[in-house]
Amino acid sequence: MIVETEGVILHGMNYRDTSKIVTVYTKKFGKIKVVAKGVRSQKNKFGSSLEPMTIASIVLYKKEHKDLHLLSKSEIAVVLNRLQENQERMYCGLAVVELVSMVMHDEDGNGKVYELLTESLTAVNAAEKNHVNVLLSFMMKLFGELGFGMNLQKCSVCQKSIDELDVTHAFLRLSDGTMTCSDCTGDLQTNGTKVSGGMLKSLYYLQENEIKQASSLALSSNVKNDLIATLESYLRYHSEGSRTLKSLSLLYSTQ
Amino acid sequence: MIYTSETIEQLIEEFAQLPSIGRKTAQRLAMHLLKMPREEVVKFAKAMVDVKDKVRYCSVCFNITESDPCSICSSQKRNRKTICVVEEPNDVIAVEKTHEFNGLYHVLGGALSPLDGIGPEDLKVKELLSRLNDDIDEIILALNPNVEGETTTLYLAKLLKPLSIKTTRIARGLPIGSDLEFADEATLTRALEGRVAL
Ligand SMILES: [Zn+2]
Ligand SMILES: [Zn+2]
Numbered sequence: 283m284i285v286e287t288e289g290v291i292l293h294g295m296n297y298r299d300t301s302k303i304v305t306v307y308t309k310k311f312g313k314i315k316v317v318a319k320g321v322r323s324q325k326n327k328f329g330s331s332l333e334p335m336t337i338a339s340i341v342l343y344k345k346e347h348k349d350l351h352l353l354s355k356s357e358i359a360v361v362l363n364r365l366q367e368n369q370e371r372m373y374c375g376l377a378v379v380e381l382v383s384m385v386m387h388d389e390d391g392n393g394k395v396y397e398l399l400t401e402s403l404t405a406v407n408a409a410e411k412n413h414v415n416v417l418l419s420f421m422m423k424l425f426g427e428l429g430f431g432m433n434l435q436k437c438s439v440c441q442k443s444i445d446e447l448d449v450t451h452a453f454l455r456l457s458d459g460t461m462t463c464s465d466c467t468g469d470l471q472t473n474g475t476k477v478s479g480g481m482l483k484s485l486y487y488l489q490e491n492e493i494k495q496a497s498s499l500a501l502s503s504n505v506k507n508d509l510i511a512t513l514e515s516y517l518r519y520h521s522e523g524s525r526t527l528k529s530l531s532l533l534y535s536t537q
Numbered sequence: 538m539i540y541t542s543e544t545i546e547q548l549i550e551e552f553a554q555l556p557s558i559g560r561k562t563a564q565r566l567a568m569h570l571l572k573m574p575r576e577e578v579v580k581f582a583k584a585m586v587d588v589k590d591k592v593r594y595c596s597v598c599f600n601i602t603e604s605d606p607c608s609i610c611s612s613q614k615r616n617r618k619t620i621c622v623v624e625e626p627n628d629v630i631a632v633e634k635t636h637e638f639n640g641l642y643h644v645l646g647g648a649l650s651p652l653d654g655i656g657p658e659d660l661k662v663k664e665l666l667s668r669l670n671d672d673i674d675e676i677i678l679a680l681n682p683n684v685e686g687e688t689t690t691l692y693l694a695k696l697l698k699p700l701s702i703k704t705t706r707i708a709r710g711l712p713i714g715s716d717l718e719f720a721d722e723a724t725l726t727r728a729l730e731g732r733v734a735l
Contacts, residue, residue, distance in 0.1 A: 292652070293653075299557050330683075331721060333684045334652070358722050361723070368691065372688055376651055376652070377651075383652060532688075536695050
């Protein structure tokens, strides 16, 4: 069956002499694998549209009950020229793609995840600073889509809303993403991971606002690192087989 | 088809393990070998064993070689002030074929690819740094024009910056013989970025 869809290129692997097996997160079918014949030869008809992080319009022969399909056409759909401009953009863009490739299952379409993915790449491309925030915001929203979103709006015990809370710290429970304020728990570590008041409000901001607004939030590098560590352990708790994002380790190894 | 000879069957199995060789091709190759004169087959077999026994990596540039250091690293005719950094030994051959470069090489053994779990520690990056001293004037980054090559270029550029050695990269853009109108946006953008004054 010939089908047309849009997709984000996640990963490519050399195949035979001149081809590649490319993993794409498509709008219609979720994560799929396609063979791109001749993409590494002089006669390559796909241009640069199969490079990771590209948002492409593709046409493929989709075979029922097979997990490898044949790519017949691919073109860049959205031009993201700045993703490779500097290390921070590159590594954050790669981390977004790495995350999707890690947590999404094959051929499990989710239009909302696709939307978040393309919004994130577009935002990393456009942002002038704080590119990592885009990734953090993407993570918060992706958790929600995957059914384990955090519930930070109010304290799970006193029900006081986050806007009224004026606390130095709170506890985030990894198992269900609920938050308990320090007034209700004191300093007891049993309620989950301790997060500072600033971290809590930052997480809430990143979760509630549009992805493209994430980069306008100024975070100190300490808070940023703590947020990354917290979100990564939260992810590990909820998504089997997930590990530390290699693209991010690369970013921090050069700072 | 099942052959009546176990030996042939075994040979087919071995051929079929090679990259880009399917079972059909493996069968053809095995039958061809059967028809070849014995001495030709022995020569062929010896060449395969020799490649394993004699070829190794140069301890300086990590290119493949039979003598260590390799002929390029030990040559006095080469410009020892310039190092061209490439991903694989095949890339050295490609650059050598141009006859345009007379410096030394450094073969990284791949490119950074976080999604494949390939980080700086998996490449000959430390070894590159240890080669850099006051005698080196220029480092040319000649990595593949794809996301992995670009990730590596950005990484190395940042790593080399504090050393204040002139670091350049090879140009990216349109392949010679292609048509401008068929180039995609990403390729054309790189070509525009890399424009030169006339
Ligand atoms: Zn409370
Ligand atoms: Zn050498």
